[in-house]
Amino acid sequence: MNFRIDYDDKSKKPVRTQAKKINIRGKRVAITGALPGMNRGEAEAWVGRKGGTYSSKVDTLVSCLILGKTRDVKPSSKIVDAQRYKVPMIQYNEVE
DSSP states (O other): OOEEEEEOTTTOOEEEEEOOOBOOTTOEEEEESBOTTOOHHHHHHHHHHTTOEEOSSOOTTOOEEEEOBOOOSSOOHHHHHHHHHTOOEEEGGGBO
């Protein structure tokens, strides 16, 4: 079962919810980790084909952080920033 991390409107605390397809058209998104079968340039182009705009960093202008595969044990700086700025985190296979 896939899940996503969103934030409760009132408490602003992270909430794990069941995944659903997310449309990134017109949204600014960042990626952390590797997307299967793509290098970073291909992943950026993939975001563009989906109608989104790629951002190399997570800030208050980013609509969501797409989570790819990683071997790191500790969270990446992008995940830490997404938590700080309350940016929803989704798995790459949730993108429409």
